[in-house]
Amino acid sequence: MNDALKKLHTAGLVVLQDRKLLLAYSKRKHAFYLPGGKLDDGENAVAAIIREIKEELSIDLSPEELDFYCHISAPAYGEEPPVMMEQDCFLYTLKSTPVVNAEIEAVRFFSFTAFKKEVVQVPGVLLLFQQLIQDDKVDA
Secondary structure: OOOOOEEEEEEEEEOEEOOEEEEEEEOOOOEEEOOEEEOOOOOOHHHHHHHHHHHHHOOOOOHHHOEEEEEEEEEOOOOOOOEEEEEEEEEOOOOOOOOOOOOEEEEEEEOHHHHHOOOOOOHHHHHHHHHHHHOOOOOO
């Protein structure tokens, strides 16, 4: 990892169903990502994920529903100049059907095999899948 790269602090929501991971399709970047987004100035990861999920998926989260899962450091896809994404990931059990908003076009559950067939391989999603496989939460 290059310490000279600018860091992009983000929060991501990890929703699992039938050993598959929920991903959101970004209209702007034309790729599937973990739902969530950038931390605003002065905001922590929990506040950011609550705000971002409300904006993107029309789901109201509360802090007690979120379980910290892991931290991912990966090159941020589509950022110029190159940026290192620093993402806190939170497990959440889906209680309602997401309704896409903002820059999100669609949501879909992916197995690792299905995600690898996507045209765009977002580095942070690949790292998260590796962690989920290691922890026996999704299939390889």
